[in-house]
Amino acid sequence: MEAKMHMKEWLIAQIESGKYEGLSWEDEDKTMFRIPWKHAAKKDYKQTEDAALFKAWAVYKGKYREGRDKADPTMWKTRLRCALNKSTDFQEVPERNQLDITEPYKVYLIQHSYVPARPAESPQIKDQGIIQAKNSPRNPGFLDKQLHCQKESFYGTKEAVTPLMDDLMREHMYCELTGKKPLNQSPAPLTFISPTLAITDLRMQVMLLYHGQRVLKETTRSPDGCFILQGRVPVGNEKIYGPCTAQQISFPSPGSVCLSTCMVDAMNRLLCHLEKGVLLWVAPDGVFIKRFCQGRVYWSGPMAQHSDRPNKLEREKTFKLLDIPTFLNELQSCLQGKGPTPSYEIELCFGEEYPDPNVPKTKKLIMVQVVPLFAVELLQRFNSGEIEEKRPILISDTEGEKM
Incomplete structure (x- = not known):
């Protein structure tokens, strides 16, 4: 069976192969690369050549089967673009893009050093491992060895694994390999937070406020997250969006709120x-955001650099707003009575600096409060006494896996 690679490893392999015209390194140190970006509406567009890389990614991800599926170059391109935008391994470099030339291209920066892909385990080997585990389910040596392998394959380093994650992985592996239920199984479908079964509740509660007044409250359900924007995502604008499946949350008209005429005009x-x-x-390792709008956006939250002065979101750059391993580690400390309840709420402020010690948030024109619901679930269980130290933390399996 062919070894599966992460997107970063796959793209580097394609660049090195030289198979795709226009796909090349931008610098000698191989930290940036060019990716051809010709629009299908151009007169000299040739699907065989100009969509080759996008098609290859769709084939690799199993989203297109030659001879069985209808060719859709626009969707191929959208899939790769969405994957690049949402990956923390890549950062677009807009100032280097050349989109108005005969052979247009975009430039991306590779954020981290290259790590060779690990070969994927074949079904036969996996089945043999399960059979062996069932024959000796309480063999601590076997579980320790499996736990060590899974931690290294998921995190790459031992330091990234918290004591809580150790407990979660061990309990999950025992239950998975023996077929036994966890100690505190509830009637609802549940999934362990572990390297093999990542967080699947990707919902967020999003609340919009105008000058301190709530104008909208919505729970997102798309595994691709949500756009928060004025109007609607422009159809066909592939440079930014394309037909993305992220949920759309539009700012309501300021006229729907009791505000002064001067305030409405400003908004x-x-x-x-x-x-x-x-x-x-929301991804298995955290909550992320990317700003596309021209208007400035500021934020506060668990990973904000400052709590007493503004934190700005740079345009076309991916920011991590909450780190899930850190949240779990802080929750473990809280369970042991060694720390406070971990924070998880995120606030966005549009057009005005935030946090602002001189102006309360209720006076800001447009604020958005974001709450990842997996965190609410965990803390509710903790507060109700359902979570005890060294027992598995569970989370509702209400959503499908992210692509």
Whole structure:
């Protein structure tokens, strides 16, 4: 069976192969690369050549089968673009893009050093391992060895694994390999937070406030996250969006709130700069955001650099707003009575600096409060006494896996 690679490893392999015209390194140190980006509407567009890389990614991910599926170059390109935008391994470098030339291209920076791919385990070997485990389910040596291998394959380093994750992985592996249920199994479908079964509750509660007044409260359900923006995502604008499946949350009209005429005018002037909005999503390792709009966006949250002065989101750059391993580690400390309840709420402020010690948030024109619901679930269980030290933490399996 062919070894599966992560997107970063796959893309590097394609660059090195030289098979795709226009796909090349941008610098000698191989930290940036060019990716051809010709629009299908151009007169000299040739699907065989100009969509080759996008098609290859669709084939590799199993989203396109030659001879069975209808060719869709637009969707191929969108899939790769969405994957690049949402990956923390890549960062677009807009100032190096050349989109108005005969052979247009984009430039991306590779964020981390290259790590060779690990070969995927074949079904036969996996089945043999399960049979062996069932024959000796309480063999601590076997579980320790399996736990060690899974931690290294998922995290790459031992330091990244918290004591809580050790307990979660061990309990999950025992239950998975023996077929036994966990100690505190409830009637609802549940999934362990572990390297093999990542967080599947990717929902967020999003609340929009105008000058301190709530104008919208919505729970996102798309595994691709949500756009928060003025209007709607422009159809066909592949440079930014394409037909992405992220949920759309539009800013309501300021006229729907009891505000002064002066305040409404100020908000309307701000909203016209938020047409491209922000993309917000939950991944197995954290909560992320990417700003596309021209209007400035500031934030506060668990990973914010400052708590007493503004934190700005740079345009076209992916930011991590909450780190799930850190959250779990802090929750473990809380369970042991060694620390406070971990924070998880995120606040966005559009057009005005935030946090601002001189102006309360209730006076800001546009604020958005974001709550990842997996964190709410965990803390509710903790507060109800359902979670005890060294017992598995569970989370509702209400959503499908991210692509």
